[in-house]
Amino acid sequence: MKYLMPAVVYEENEAVWNHRAELAALGKCALIMTGRHSAMANGSLDDVKKALDDRGVSYTVFSEVEENPSIETVARAAEQGRRDKADFVIGIGGGSPMDAAKAAAFLIKHEGKGAADLYDASIDSSAVPVAEVPTTCGTGSEVTAVSVLTRDNGTKKGSIPHKIFADLALIDGKYLMNAPLSVIRNTAVDALGHLLESGLNSDRNDYSIMFVREGLRFWNGIRDILTGDRAIDSDSAMKLMHASALAGIAIAQTGTTVPHGLSYTLTCELNMPHGAAVGYYLGSYLKEAYELDPEYAREFLELAGFSDPSEFEEFFAKVCDTGEAPSAVLNKAYETILPDKKRLSTASYAIDAEVLKRIARI
Incomplete structure (x- = not known):
């Protein structure tokens, strides 16, 4: 460790x-x-x-x-x-x-x-x-x-x-106080991606999980700012930054995994903001984890305030309205990651071509 x-x-x-x-x-x-x-x-x-x-x-x-x-x-x-x-x-x-x-x-x-x-x-x-x-x-x-x-x-x-x-x-x-809500939303979703990808990662350990759990608790405490139900203030701004730092420390131990790997194609091809591009694949990654790494997937989603991956997907659609990416771009993202065995091995569960297709939403 x-x-x-x-x-x-x-x-x-x-x-x-x-x-x-x-x-x-x-x-x-x-x-x-x-x-x-x-x-x-x-x-x-x-x-x-x-x-x-x-x-x-x-x-x-x-x-x-x-x-x-x-x-x-x-x-x-x-x-x-x-x-x-x-x-x-x-x-x-x-x-x-x-x-x-x-x-x-x-x-x-x-x-x-x-x-x-x-x-x-x-x-x-x-x-x-x-x-x-x-x-x-x-x-x-x-x-x-x-x-x-x-x-x-x-x-x-x-x-x-x-x-x-x-x-x-x-x-x-x-x-952060005067940042556009769109920037706060996209970057906070990126932080959530860091926390979940570190937690659902083959390299997780007691240290990284400690930061994931604490980061998710803080992230859940500011989720209503992202939905527009509460205005940001100095206290919540610091909590947003704190959650982001905890997420960064977590991925400094484990690295990110498949959602980040897939996201780069959406950003390069569609100019989709990075956080939104990561979030685009988080729901499908979580659905597979719910079946293949259920103990941690359920715990981490509950800490973030979601009952299941579908509730996260509803939240994501509200705060990062990306719409559906073109099938050609989704296929390119899939084909880019499929041969990258090192990237696929970072997931906390086994990913073959069929599992990756579901995560890549094709």
């Missing part, structure tokens, strides 16, 4: 300001990576700048990280960091900027390496220090070693082979 989560995590009001000394201790010049809008709108970028200014640390800002970041974007960010002598990286935002920050930290460490080298497993996985400031409630990237990028003009999406944990994670629910 193994437990690994080397990031130092602070989850509190004004986390960035309160721990500015630890943030500044990571280096002399930060490459700050954000998306094009949200970090400016929610105040997180200003908070990080203020914290660094207070400690006399210089920085350069790269604000061009797109949703589902490409390897080319990461390479451009790393080049800016090298040019401006950055010796650590701060990712601010959802999964896209935070994943991109880890990948850029890898490239900055390896002088002369570029986009084509990000998926080269023969290179050692060392990186310059990384801090993460999450502003959404789903990815958990602040506490995982995963960096998911796109390549081949956005037609392929997957994790780079290099496992890079943040050195410091600063979590504050205030950045």
Whole structure:
């Protein structure tokens, strides 16, 4: 049995300001990576700048990280960091900027390496220090070693082979307060996917299950926000972030499984938000688990507040109205995952071609 989560995590009001000394201790010049809008709108970028200014640390800002970041974007960010002598990286935002920050930290460490080298497993996985400031409630990237990028003009999406944990994670629910409900819904469904996929996973152990159970309890406590029956407030915003972090710690132990593997095709082909794409397959994955791993499947669904997989599917249809994906895309997702025996083996129950067809909804 193994437990690994080397990031130092602070989850509190004004986390960035309160721990500015630890943030500044990571280096002399930060490459700050954000998306094009949200970090400016929610105040997180200003908070990080203020914290660094207070400690006399210089920085350069790269604000061009797109949703589902490409390897080319990461390479451009790393080049800016090298040019401006950055010796650590701060990712601010959802999964896209935070994943991109880890990948850029890898490239900055390896002088002369570029986009084509990000998926080269023969290179050692060392990186310059990384801090993460999450502003959404789903990815958990602040506490995982995963960096998911796109390549081949956005037609392929997957994790780079290099496992890079943040050195410091600063979590504050205030950045979620003004997020669109659609973003909260999609990212919270992603967090639920992390919890359920970690729990219904062949690599689960006592440590991961502990985080799954606690995460599901917190997630269930904010479910009415996702359905629109209650407005978000500062307390529930922090609970959403807490559930997301617990989910991230859980998958840091086990990894994700089949729903995530299938989801990447929906995102690449249909531009479906990542959380919605994961949720699209969660119901069918749970239905199989109800038959093949019933003890854990029933316990975890009940902790999330659902009586059975069908009730989850009704909830998902309400909060993430994806409609039905085209059959050609569903078939492509199935055909992409079918030969991936390693991915299929991560499920907590045996998956053959027929079981996978049912999970893939074809």
